[in-house]
Amino acid sequence: MDIEAWVWWLIGAAALGIPLVLTAMPEFGMMAVGAVAAAIGAGFGLGPVAQVLVFVVVSVALVSVVRPIAARHRAQRPQLATGTEALKGRQAVVLERVDAGGGRIKLAGEVWSARALDTEQVYEPGHQVDVVEIDGATAIVM
Template sequence: MDWIRDHLWETWLGLGIVLGVAEMFSLDLILGMLAVGALVGMVAAVAGLAIPLQILCAAGASVAMLALVRPTVVKRLHSGPELSLGHGKLVGRTALVTADITGLSTGRIKVAGEEWSALPYDEHLSIAAGETVEILQIKGATAYVHPVARLES
């Protein structure tokens, strides 16, 4: 126990290293925050503060890291681009009508270099070839589309 008291900053540094290594195995970002608290305790020991103040500094820094830093880091790590796979990635995209589309007959559209059969989302609409449409839904191999409004000049 006397060795620890004589080498407080080394003890805090060792604790920080052990917690940091343990964090690499857990990847929860909890032990890493505690490791930062231990490093703050080390700085307090180097500054010559009493042991209770070192412990308070380490605990305060750990709690602050857990409450303020960890949520932001976790949110940033878990966010990312939304990945759409299959035909779902085409919903919301615009396409060019290559064959007339009516509620009674299936037409054709070209989107992302592929030809798809298409029906109007509103069965009372007729969409002429050459129009631009937005894909609202895909069922099977048929895209349900709606014309994109154009500005008339």
């Protein structure tokens, strides 16, 4: 029984889909798309060399174009900060003296415990401070 070339390419595409799912490496998916393109070429009667060439060209093109775009998107911070990330960089008003040992501030309409980033620095009530980081339920200010 002679299996046509396009069937082998589809089997190859399915085989490349397995490591895509198991490893979450998108490159396998891009090569699977290349195998599907080669199957389409085989269906239209392309020879074996042309089929391999279609597979290689489509796979390399997808990896070289899509991968940098995906890496750029992965490296970007989210546009909308939520939770404690949204509080970083905001200003607060000191309610009780804040030093390295602690204190209280009013941040985003709520009372927070706080401590100074610089262990030598002391902030008196009424002073405006900037929130540098949130450590649990404590705002680190300067």
